Amino acid sequence: MNKEVILRGISKAEDKLLVARILDKYTLSQKIMSYTHSDFLDPYQQNVVRKCLEMSGIRDHVFYGGFSGAERTVVVFCPYYMPENIESEFSGFFEILKIKPNTRENFSHRDYLGSLMGLGIKREKIGDILVREDFAFVVVLKDIADYIRINLTKVGNARVEIDIVNPDELDILEPKVKEISSTVASLRLDSVASAGFGISRSKTADLIRGEKVAVNWETATNPARLVKEGDTISIRGKGRVVVEKVGNTTKKDRIHILLKKFI
Template structure:
């Protein structure tokens, strides 16, 4: 991925025109940004179709250009059908899209709604999706382009957890954040079902710090919002934010 980005950097510097990457999650976007920050005469910006998007495209452009001049070439789509009697989720919609042979990097966030799902995608796959995405979980669907004003922004519920842990190990903090036992969360970690900053981790003893984000399939996300320090009993006070 970074090699492709470096190729794009060379093209930007030679041709003096913006280049847009595919969609990437926050972890991989962070790798891209950390590399671009060290290259002179370049500027960059990220966008995923709406301000709070998790998966974003990175625009790479000459430093003399303004971000407002850059087109991220993102289309917003609504995938709609009669889902009143059929329970579907994010995985069902994503599976149907990828089942058409579309690469994950060409698709941004998916927002599940009562009518179906709203999707951020690169412009080049829009026509293909509209023509070929006809069913999701055996329910007939129609795909249409929508404006940013029609987007249903995800309503995340945030639960703040003030607690103490014996250490800043992954298993200890994840157990407190997801509300389960350390032995059970350890099994989930060893099965690589839990990620730190969107990177899969199977090390139960991995050390965490403030700002780290844990995500687990089907369980949402937990942010290590604050590490307060040791209590009188020798435990460590922390503040967690769980996004449901």
């Protein structure tokens, strides 16, 4: 692995720093011949890291976030072998906290995250936050779990109780999605996003130019950018849609698309 060559191929400074840290974790795993892992990565960061690892031929790794299907994950380097049961092998890297306010007020993801970061905890130490009706499950790296249990006393103005739970106690809810079947003149980002979010194409183009739209969690600024099957399009404050299928062309030269909108 030539670290300098890999980093030269990355344009964004923040991505370069991220990949440098990840490659250091890989080098350490090879040196000590033991598992090493990164902090939590959001989906965009995962894409950046995954591409660099693939181009570098580094295959002894896995992305895992404390439970199957987690959105935020760490990357774990496995110098010996890839374990068959990832969940049992790597569960020791995480703790799952159940944070229960002593009020009937329904707190949001932002409320829980804000209270945690108010303790001085960096975002990359916190994984998925699964909000339920009167509590939340929060996945954190093991080294900060006790600090949170001792120091997090409130969410908003409500006092909280915190317990550590086993991964099998998580009730993973299926995301609610709405299927949208439509036709578009082209696979331009502004056209597909307009169909998915039910807003005009001109308004969508303004949002794109205003840097409020992302494709696969990377900010997109060109309304004419083409999207493809499997891409995730998100608009700040409006959620996200996935291009589930690109179909045939109609007699009027419009393209059938099937989108899945998370609601």
